[in-house]
Amino acid sequence: MPLIRLDNISIAFGAKPLLDQVNFQIEPGERVALVGLNGAGKSTLLKLIGGHHKADSGEFWVSPTCRIAELPQAMPAADERKVRDVVTEGLQDIRALREAYDQLASAENTDMRKLEELQHEIEAVDGWHLEQRVQRVIEQLELPGDKLMSELSGGWRRRAALGAALVQQPDLLLLDEPTNHLDIETIEWLEQQLMEFKGGLLIISHDRSLVDRLATRIVELDRGILTSFPGSYSAYLELKQKLLEEEEKHNAEFDKKLAQEERWIRQGIKARRTRNEGRVRALKKMRNERADRRERSGKAKFALEEAARSGKLVAELQSVSLAYGERYLFKDFDFTLQRGDRVGLIGPNGAGKSSLLSVLLGKQEPDSGNVRIGTNLKIAYFDQLRAQIDPEKTVMDNIAEGRESITVNGRTRHLISYLNDFMFAPERARTPVKALSGGETNRVLLAKLFSQPANLLVLDEPTNDLDIETLELLEEIILDFDGTILLVSHDRSFLDNVVTSTLVFESNGGLCEYVGGYNDWLRQRPKIAAPAPKREKNEVPPANEARESSGNDSKAAPKKKKLSYKLQRELDELPGKLEDAEAKLEILQEETSAADFYQQNHESVNEKLAELHKQEGIVEELMERWVELEAMQEGE
Structure with a gap:
């Protein structure tokens, strides 16, 4: 029996229906991700289910035994x-x-x-x-x-x-953008908690990594209609693209036939003499169908205003240190930022990411060390605190700065036309910013940012509150940008898709650079200093690779301590044991993540969860023993 059911539910604000005769239900144990453009009505649907909104028509049913709880979007x-x-x-x-x-x-x-x-x-x-x-x-x-x-x-x-x-102890948990303003470590912790939650989940999130891992079903809200896509977010993207192509083809064929019928009805006397009344009625029906068609909401289509190239050197730090009170944010840090680099910053909230940006841009003096700033820099800065936006002013007034038109990449356009690219209709462009949603406010900031010529783009948490489609477009724009990029983000997919290297804040003021994005860092980070990342099946553990050094390198490498025969044999066997244990753990994780897992009888569920917990302990013990033996061999 479902936990909740919506039968022919409709909700409209003004003339625009957000939900148009929607039918929807959630089964026990399901993890449903709700996706759609900003303003499509996702939060409205969540508020309906949470009991904060009433439908204009239709029936909303909740199982008598179902307890619903919410994790609100606001901190x-x-x-x-x-x-x-x-x-x-x-x-x-x-x-x-x-x-x-x-x-x-x-x-x-x-x-x-x-x-x-x-x-x-x-x-x-x-x-x-x-x-x-x-x-x-x-x-x-x-x-x-x-x-x-x-x-x-x-x-x-x-x-x-x-x-x-x-x-x-809810049977259904509602979550609206739960990862906003959280650092990566906390997001991963939350992700694991939700994976272990035994009830049903309905989640709105722009975090594609979280959605892809959690969701057993994707439900899209588009033009008032809910469409269900079984499986992961990646599978949804492929199927959705096919459906959009089919819709576009169908609409084109319909419009072509309608145009032909309109030409026929306007023909002269000869045509009117032979006019078929059934054909006239069919034409009237087609006109009504075309009038009722709700076009897909426009996508943002912004572009960056690029400035002349900067000098080859953008910034150089030599033995730079910065402390907050008695705690070092970073210490004796050397780094060179060159034109065209795309660098991501990773670290917990409060680690010092924004402070490092200030030092790199010459806005803040370090406690020690030398900073050299390059020449001909034109900086566009996306501030997560939105300090550049006046909430009392309208969208237009925030962007205009006394102008009626705006020039981007040599093309002059009226301000209303420019804002339309950021999905602001004329009436919305005249709305005070304080009345906008979080996603709309971020689009205002992007509109202001991208209207300024720049060759250094600094983005401090740009993805918060953006819908996934706008976020993906922002990725495309950044990838086409020829300048230099500094990016602070807790969006793991965004980092993987955009940056070419990452600066990671580690313990005790350590700040290290790694090649690639977030997942590349997971593979490269020291295994003793941080929990070992999950490896793909049959992947050789990095420490095993380290032991397979060539003869030429052996002179430079420190001499390893010889283990006893028994310990050496145990160490040699550990990679294979670890691989087998992780393969078993992966199978158990897939079984317990299935949509129908919690629909089994209570004893079977508890037995399988206990087996999963036991296997997690086995993997952890093997990993700890492996690290311990490696440390003994290194003579630590």
Whole structure:
């Protein structure tokens, strides 16, 4: 039986229907990703399911036993509440029942019948064990229960909000852009928590890596219609492209036939004498069908205004250090940025990525070291805090700066036409920025950014709130850009697709450069300094490759300590054992990620999950033993 069902649901704001007689349901254990352009109505659908909106028509049904919880898009406030209290707020209804029971029980003239009713209600929702439920979630998410929210980073506050949702033990969890403003480490943690969640998921996210890994089904909201695509996001992209091509072909054939019929009806007396009344009625029906056709929303089609080339050297850092209080953000860092480089910055929130950008651009002096800035630099800076945008002004006024037209790459256009490329209709272009969605505000910033000639593009979290189609177009624009790019992003797919090297903030002020994007860094990073990444099947462990050095290199390499026969044999056998263990783990992960996994009987599910947990422990033990033996061999 489904958890929820929508039958012929319609919702419209003004003349534009966001949901047009939609039919949709979610089964237990499904992980559904909801995709669509900004403004298509995705958040409206989530609010309908969460009980915050009512449909104009149709029926919305929820299973009587289904509990729905939400992880809101907004970050929890950094206030003086304890983390434990934030998690407990997820059980407000149970807490209200307990308070009512305590109040009634302590009254002078207790209504025993009412007291008994409250007791049954509390027992029905396991309300007497409220504190234990909160403590279990705090331990599961490794939350600092007694710390204040004001003491935590944004990522930890997001964890607390997830705790408030999970403590409700929901059957269906709703998530609206849960990865916004989170660093990669926290995103991966959240991803793993959601993989292990046993209920149903409905998620809106622009993070393609997260969607591709989590989703068992993609549901697209396009022009008021919901279309379901079984499988991963990658499979959805292929099928969607075919459907768009078929739709375009069908519309072209329809329009051609309509044009022929319109020519026929306008013919002279001879044609009117032989006019077929059935054909006239068919033409009228075709006209109505064409009028009712909802065209696909336009895609953004912006382009960068490129300046003259900069000098070959963009920036050079020599033994540069910068500290915040007693903590080094980076120390004795050497780096050369040359024209045409595309460099990504990876690190936790607060690691110092924005500070490094300021040093590279000459806006901030380091504590020590030398900085040399190149010549003829024209910088376009995308600021994640949107400081360049005045929320009180309209979209046009923010871009215009006293102009009625704008010149991009030698082509002069009216401002309204230019903003149309960023998906702003004339009436939307005259709207104050404060009334826009997050994705629309980011498009305003891109419109302002790309109207300025630039040969150095600095992007600080440009992907937040953008729909996936606009995000992919932004990738294409950046790839066609001939200048230099500095990119701070927690979007793993975006980094992989755009950058050619990455600067990674590591522990104790370490800042290292790696060739390639995010996944390239995972393959290259030191295995002892960081958890080993998951390897593809049959891939030789990097440490094993390190042992296979040539004779020419042996003189330069430090002499390795000889292990005992028993330990050496164990070390030689470990790569094969590790490969077999990871292959078994991968099979178990695929089985437990299947859409129908949780529809099995309870005992089978628990048995398989226990097997998965055991196999994860085996892989971890083998990896730790391998690192330990390698360290012994190196004489550490």
